[in-house]
Amino acid sequence: MLNKKVKLIYNPAAGDRTFNSYLDQFLKLFQAAGFRVDIYRSMEPGDFKKGLENIDQSYEAIIVAGGDGSASEMVDLMQKEQIDLPLGIIPAGTANDFASFLGMTQNIENSIKRILDWKIKEIDVGRVNKRYFLNVCVGGIISQIAHGTETEMKNRLGKVAYYLQGLKELPNIKSMQLEIETSREKIEGEFLGFFIFNSKDAGGFKNIAKLASIDDGLFDLLAVKTGNILKLSTAAADLFNGKEIKNKNLIYLQDNYFKITLKNSSRDEHCDIDGEKGPAFPLEIELIPAAQKVFTA
Numbered sequence: 425m426l427n428k429k430v431k432l433i434y435n436p437a438a439g440d441r442t443f444n445s446y447l448d449q450f451l452k453l454f455q456a457a458g459f460r461v462d463i464y465r466s467m468e469p470g471d472f473k474k475g476l477e478n479i480d481q482s483y484e485a486i487i488v489a490g491g492d493g494s495a496s497e498m499v500d501l502m503q504k505e506q507i508d509l510p511l512g513i514i515p516a517g518t519a520n521d522f523a524s525f526l527g528m529t530q531n532i533e534n535s536i537k538r539i540l541d542w543k544i545k546e547i548d549v550g551r552v553n554k555r556y557f558l559n560v561c562v563g564g565i566i567s568q569i570a571h572g573t574e575t576e577m578k579n580r581l582g583k584v585a586y587y588l589q590g591l592k593e594l595p596n597i598k599s600m601q602l603e604i605e606t607s608r609e610k611i612e613g614e615f616l617g618f619f620i621f622n623s624k625d626a627g628g629f630k631n632i633a634k635l636a637s638i639d640d641g642l643f644d645l646l647a648v649k650t651g652n653i654l655k656l657s658t659a660a661a662d663l664f665n666g667k668e669i670k671n672k673n674l675i676y677l678q679d680n681y682f683k684i685t686l687k688n689s690s691r692d693e694h695c696d697i698d699g700e701k702g703p704a705f706p707l708e709i710e711l712i713p714a715a716q717k718v719f720t721a
């Protein structure tokens with residue numbers, strides 16, 4: 425008897441747009457495990473909310489198929505509407521940083537099976553101004569690169585597109601005068617940008633924020649001060665290779681609160697959250713501990 429119920433919400437435009445070819449497999453595996461599946465196809469950007477309209481306690485879980493943007497939007501909605509159900513993330517996007525961090529492989533069938541193993545973990549989520557996020561909040565050059573990467577190009581080339589776009593943007597790096605306030609200190613200076621990590625992975629790179637943990641009640645901030653680009657690239661390469669950071673222009677801090685203000689600038693500067701455009705400065709970034717239940721491998 426199908427006496428348990430799950431909701432599947434999928435983004436048909438994520439990644440290489442092939443998730444729809446796994447729908448039959450999804451139904452087969454979930455029905456065999458005793459679940460009735462209620463499916464919602466997101467019709468356009470911003471449509472996930474409709475998929476959650478009839479959610480109540482009769483559901484056991486919500487499963488989203490899409491990339492980091494889809495997972496992030498779903499967490500934002502679930503937090504705002506106080507839907508206390510576990511969220512499964514099927515990596516049907518391009519980078520899928522967060523799903524792979526949770527142990528979901530790029531293989532969709534395996535990820536469906538991992539969710540059916542029903543291993544649930546409570547993780548921290550971030551909130552920047554009014555927007556909740558899962559993985560990372562980025563400001564400065566790095567977000568200029570992410571926003572500049574055309575969707576079509578990202579879909580065709582995947583992660584390589586980020587790097588190509590990054591190379592193209594290098595001569596146009598605009599630094600920004602920032603005040604970074606934590607719960608303990610205030611730093612002011614000229615920065616190229618910053619990352620605030622909740623988990624260890626971002627932008628398709630593994631283990632950038634080595635100390636970050638998804639359930640330690642802390643964010644990890646990596647801020648890049650304006651400096652010699654060559655030295656910074658070497659330091660960044662070390663960082664991406666998991667080596668220790670030895671550059672005075674790279675700042676690494678852990679805290680559960682950051683306020684980041686753009687000084688002396690009339691630029692309409694936005695941050696980037698989980699790979700999508702986020703709120704405008706000033707940014708007030710808070711960590712909400714153990715706020716979201718997710719399926720892990």
Ligand SMILES: Nc1ncnc2c1ncn2[C@@H]1O[C@H](COP(=O)(O)OP(=O)(O)OP(=O)(O)O)[C@@H](O)[C@H]1O
Binds near residue numbers: 437468491494
């Ligand atoms: N039917 C749809 N058509 C087009 N865009 C959609 C649709 N449904 C949702 N979206 C939008 O797609 C964006 C998210 O894409 P998502 O991040 O999931 O995939 P991706 O960019 O391929 O993967 P990743 O972020 O992992 O690289 C969101 O902005 C969301 O609003």
